[in-house]
Amino acid sequence: MRATLLYQAGDVRVEDVPDPKIQQPTDSVIRIVIGCVCGSDLWPYKSAPFTDHPRQMGHEFIGVVEETGPDVHNVKPGDLVVAPFTYADNTCEYCRMGLHTSCRHGGQWGLNGVDGGQGEACRVPYADGTLVKLPVTEDSPLLPDLLTLSDVMCTGYHAARTAGVKPGESVTVIGDGAVGLCAVIAARLLGAGRIILMGRHAPRTDLGREFGATDVVAQRGQDGVAAVRELTGGFGTERVLECVGLKDALVQSAAVVRDGGTISRVGAPQYPEVPFGFPEFLRNITLTGGVAPARGYMEELMPRILSGEIHPGRVFDRTVPLGQVAEGYRLMNDREALKVIVRP
Ligand SMILES: [Zn+2]
Numbered sequence: 119m120r121a122t123l124l125y126q127a128g129d130v131r132v133e134d135v136p137d138p139k140i141q142q143p144t145d146s147v148i149r150i151v152i153g154c155v156c157g158s159d160l161w162p163y164k165s166a167p168f169t170d171h172p173r174q175m176g177h178e179f180i181g182v183v184e185e186t187g188p189d190v191h192n193v194k195p196g197d198l199v200v201a202p203f204t205y206a207d208n209t210c211e212y213c214r215m216g217l218h219t220s221c222r223h224g225g226q227w228g229l230n231g232v233d234g235g236q237g238e239a240c241r242v243p244y245a246d247g248t249l250v251k252l253p254v255t256e257d258s259p260l261l262p263d264l265l266t267l268s269d270v271m272c273t274g275y276h277a278a279r280t281a282g283v284k285p286g287e288s289v290t291v292i293g294d295g296a297v298g299l300c301a302v303i304a305a306r307l308l309g310a311g312r313i314i315l316m317g318r319h320a321p322r323t324d325l326g327r328e329f330g331a332t333d334v335v336a337q338r339g340q341d342g343v344a345a346v347r348e349l350t351g352g353f354g355t356e357r358v359l360e361c362v363g364l365k366d367a368l369v370q371s372a373a374v375v376r377d378g379g380t381i382s383r384v385g386a387p388q389y390p391e392v393p394f395g396f397p398e399f400l401r402n403i404t405l406t407g408g409v410a411p412a413r414g415y416m417e418e419l420m421p422r423i424l425s426g427e428i429h430p431g432r433v434f435d436r437t438v439p440l441g442q443v444a445e446g447y448r449l450m451n452d453r454e455a456l457k458v459i460v461r462p
């Protein structure tokens with residue numbers, strides 16, 4: 119089969135790799151119908167050193183089950199399924215508490231002999247726990263919306279949930295990427311009264327308004343902080359959802375959160391030290407968040423997509439065939455596209 123391989127920064131290729139086969143009784147093999155490029159794929163795309171053993175890329179995908187091992191009972195050949203961005207058994211102590219990213223048997227796509235999601239097919243470990251069956255057909259127009267359950271919609275939701283957004287509260291969302299826009303949807307789902315979206319790209323913040331942002335602040339740094347404070351009577355917002363992953367965004371979060379408030383960071387941190395010291399201590403600010411256990415939220419969010427209540431698939435603004443996946447990476451890296459669908 120063909121799959122996407124990252125050789126080094128800026129060097130993404132589609133090449134033949136061995137066809138996936140059932141290796142464990144709990145495995146399934148799926149034919150991938152739709153996948154996409156993630157903002158987190160861009161970190162290695164920007165910086166990875168050359169390797170002779172390139173990793174299969176991609177961790178967000180929907181596919182059709184082709185084959186199952188003898189211990190797989192929840193999905194069967196022909197089922198259309200969505201996978202979260204890490205696989206998990208959905209039965210261990212961590213999974214039972216909704217922390218599937220810490221699953222004792224879980225792991226990442228594209229590592230340790232497991233395929234990635236930007237390819238033609240994939241071996242899925244712990245298929246019963248990992249995969250969620252979709253009640254639509256593979257030509258459904260809802261596929262892009264349902265694909266966001268793999269990562270960005272669940273990650274945005276994780277930000278709002280861990281921040282503890284409650285009805286009527288004020289929320290600042292930092293970042294107008296796909297996760298930030300999904301965090302706007304999530305804040306609205308949880309009943310936030312005021313949602314201030316901080317972002318500089320008008321087409322993206324316009325979409326954020328349609329998703330539920332009540333205000334947009336395009337300024338950064340001190341000007342941006344002043345604008346949020348002005349909108350909130352000088353206080354800042356009760357919750358801040360940090361969806362970027364850079365140190366500046368966390369500093370900005372602390373500057374726009376109200377005393378006693380909560381910052382949840384779901385952008386993968388690209389900095390080793392957290393600037394969270396005595397001043398934040400004096401203001402009783404809580405810092406929470408982390409990697410999103412997407413699998414734990416999929417069943418909860420899927421009905422809201424199927425009913426048409428939320429439409430997170432609107433974050434996809436380009437589609438490329440698998441053979442042009444390198445162009446998909448370039449488009450996202452150069453900010454010419456917000457999020458790119460890959461069709462095998
Ligand atoms: Zn992702």
Ligand SMILES: [Zn+2]
Binds near residue numbers: 212214
């Ligand atoms: Zn588990």
